[in-house]
Amino acid sequence: MAPARHAAYAEESAEVEVLYANLEKMKSLSKKIQGSMGRLDVSGKVVQDAIGPIYGNTQRLQTTNSNIDRIMDAIDKARQPLDMRNREEQVLRERPDRVGLSQYIASMDRTNRALKDLKATNMKSNQKAVADLNGLLEVGTRNLEQVFRDVVRQDSQPIEPLQQIMRGAEFPRFSSKSSAELRTMNAQMSSFQSPAAGGTLSPSAKVYAQERGQYIQLSLQNLSAASLSTARKVNAEAVYKPGSNGIGTYCSGIQGMFIAEYACICEIFQREEWNPVLAATCQPALAAFGSTLRDLDGHIRTNLITDCYLAYEIVDLVSNTSFQLEEKTGGLKQQISDALKPVRETAKASLSILLNDTRTKIQQLMALPSDGSPVGITTDVMQRLQLMTAFLPPISSIMRSLGDGGWTSSSSSTAGGSTSSLPTTKSFDVGADGAQLFAHYSADTIETLLSNLDTRSRALLKSKAAQGVFLANNICVAERAIRASDLATLISASAQPKLDAWKKKAQSAYTDGWKEAADHLLDVQYISKAPRPPSTGGVDSAAIVKALSSADKKGIQEKFKSFNACFDDSVARHRAFRMEGEVRRDLGRAVQFLLERLYSRFWDRYHEVDKGRGKYVKYDKQQISGILAGL
Template sequence: MATTMPAPRRAAFAEEAAEVEVLHANLDKLKSLSRKIQGSMSRLEVSGRTVQEAIGPVYGNTQKLQTMNANVDRLLEAIERAREPFDMTKSEERILRSRPERVGLAEYISSMDRTNQALRELKNSNMRSNQQAISELTGLLQLGTQSLEEAFRETCRRDCQPIEPLGFIMKGAQFPRLPSNKTTQLRTINAQVYSYASQASPNELSPTAKVYTHERGQYMTLSLQNLAAASLSTARKMGSADAIYKKGSNGVGTYAHGILGMYLAEYDNVCQIFHRNEWRPVFAATCQASLAVFSSTLRDLDNHVKSNIVTDCYLAYEIVDVVSNTSFELENRTGELKQAMIEALRPVRETAKTSLSTLLNEVRSRIQQMQTLPQDGNTVPITAEVMQRLQIMSTYLSPISSIMRSLGAGGWSAPSSGTSAASIPTLKSFDVGADGKLLFSAYCTDTMDTLLSNLESRSKVLLKGKSVQGVFLANNVAVVDRMIKSSELSSLLYDYQPKIDGWKKKASQLYTDAWKETSIHLLDVQYTSKQPRPPSTGQGVDSAAVVKSMSGKDKDGIKEKFRNFNLSFDELVTKHKSFKMEAEVRRQFGKDVQTFIEPLYTRFWERYHEVDKGKGKYVKYDKTQLSSLLASLS
């Protein structure tokens, strides 16, 4: 049985069916459109291939033309650059072939800078076609450098007229420096030449530096030549050949002062003109010629000292002092030339070192060669001369201390020879902490011992009798002692007195030995076991009682002793008065004799003077007279 659908539902189904039909219709249209689009794309692709096949050759030709055009442009640029050096050479040549003062220093240097820059670029290009331009530019730079060198030389020479250093030294004025405007100009030129020269020869002085060292070196050498000549002329012996050198009389001190002043001024100039790395070599090269003359002058002075070592060794000490101080001052102010100055000083310093032993040997030799000595016991000139030598040496304490420290304690005792044994280093030579004053004191003591010991040994050969030997030795010791106390030696020889006292004692013993022979006559023999003790009066020995108790033979013996004493005593007194004695020696010997003889005579006289019974036949002096006579000996 058929079912009947309600009307609303049939209407809904009908509407949906209609929508489906619409969708189918749209889908058919979309498919149709897709087919049309696909057909169009196929036709477009065919057309694109056709266009590409037609246009492709044209586009390739265009790219080739563009590349070719770019290559042509670059070639034209390269040709233009290649032409630039040739064009530049002509323009810069006009400037560089002119004088710097004509075109102006700044413009001239700018032209060199441009030329140098162009040359570097050409060298970097490695193009064969540029070789001619490179050669021409190199020649222009050399020409420009030579022109700048010449301008540098002319600027230097304007202020290189020799001066007289003595005038500046006397006035205490600074030595002249180059004006600031000149140093500015020279610095500018040097900087330009240095930059070019350092590329060519990096380890050599620049051309301008060579010009400077030649011109200024010659200026200093000529300026100092008079001081060098004065140093030699003032060293010559004008009077006696035995004249002792006087401190400061030689011109070497002024010469060194002049060198110091000129070198300091020149160092300031060098620092103003040259680069810092050039200061040392330029300054050393500038001073080289004048230093060579200075070294030669010192060698000549050294030869003079060697020929007059005894009288002029002090000149060597002065040179050591002056040159050492100058070298230290240069080192402090510039940091340079100390070693060069020390090398120049070396010959004189070696002579100064050997002089110490030479002087000792000279003392020995002179004394041993003496054929006679004063028979009155007077001093010999060598004693005062040797002490004067030590006094003078004390005024050169600083250089002598330095020399002695290099020798070491006792190093001066080495015998002088041609090989200079003193110059051979030893371990003690390196005692840099040694006290120079102590070493000098030891040297003075050695010198005095050498002097006195040789005088003593020579007197024993040439002088007869111990008394005159004692007087001779005492007189020379007195001169030594007096010259120490009257000079700076007294503050330096702090331990000399015991040695002097030892020599005085030795001299006194020699002198009093002769009086001991006289004293023998004042000795008597008492046999206390056989004879009773002489009676005493409470005032001393009773001479009358003593004589009364004696036998006739004993009395004759006492009379003979008085007679012999009188003869010996009078002879010694006469001899004592005839001796030439220094005042202090006479006082000391008189005191020694009185101290020795008076007690013996007083005792002997008190016991035996009654043997003469006051007649004065045998007893010539009473004890008061003898005491007065002995006192007169002082």
């Protein structure tokens, strides 16, 4: 067993020796590997130090190359507007009507986009290119603007508005084709043109307003001239007749042309531009209209008493025109109101001037008809009021602005001076009844007329009878004028009480002339103690006369004689007066009422004093009654 065990140990010992030998080899190899690793680390560091800069430069070169590519792309993009400039310039330097409006507008759009792209690069080197494209767009805009002007001008030949007015035809407008072209061009110019400062018109709107404004002004100039020529007077004393001036046709022409123009503007421009463009377009015509109204105002103020009605007519026509334009266009009312202002102020002043004229003319009368005939100024004043009824709407408006009674203000202007007046506390009462204000004015006019006639008659006519007849005749003329016209329904309620009061005063003045005759018919004074004779029916004249003393009888006889003389004189004077039919009737009745009962009573009591001889008692009761009834 031992040799076998020894052999096993020997074999294991050999294996151990082999392992030790391999271990030594591994150690030697490890040392070599460690040495190689050390040398490799040193070599790696050397390589890293050598390759690192090369790698960094490569990255930077890649970035630079990328940047260069992008710059090249940007340059290519920047060059594109420059490259297209030559192509678009050929189009934009031609007229739009030659190359075609749509092609021309498309070229402007492309140029405008290129300009925006070029500005977005913000490169200083592109400033010249930006300037070139701006200049090219300006050329295109001017060409487009010129074609816009040509199209507007083509349909803007002056017309004669009277033909449209007489035929009742519509005023001419742009054709649908022209409107479409103008609308397209205006939209194009507005798309890249910044609005002017201060809210003024765009260039295309200015062109439109200039061309169409001239067209309207020239078209209306004959109507303006006609308004002035028809105002000239052949007879300085002639009173203006309603409708005889051309201002009505002028207003119709303005209204028709302005409304037609507004329709054209709405077809071409944006909504926010409609009223500004309309105002600018109509401005030349409105300026000419204002000048015409100022000239007419000067004529009216020179002939205010006879031509104030023209002022009322102008106020009516122009006010209606402004309302119509406001309704149809939404504008121009203020401009027309400004043009009307001088005439309106003159119309306001005329109301007080007419009252003053009535007063002055009466005060200047140096003599009055001795027969009591009415004077012409009464007819003139009533004709004024009658004529005013034809202009009741404008007069009512004027009176509302003055206020009730404002026409009597001392601050009212005169025809030769300023046409403004200070407002009263009742002024501007827009809710006032115009017809009632006119009635009050008419009543004041009649009061002014009659009060001044009364004052003048007392100064120039000696007898009260003549004064009464004169006043009554003038009242009759006034009443007749009222009944025969629209004044009857307008002013009767206001004027009639004043007329009745003046009629009573005139009647009282006239009957004063008969009171001397009436005084002779008063009862005698009884101084005896005898009982007073009865004064009721069934009077016994013989008994009464028999009871009188001789002196009393003589007194009664003298009374009859004096009455006869006064009565005959009064009757003759009455018949010598020139009385209007109504006046003769009313005054005759007043005298009859005054004398008939007195004489009848006096005759019943004392006619026997004459014993039927007719020496003292000239008239019996029937005769007196007949004479008085015939007055």
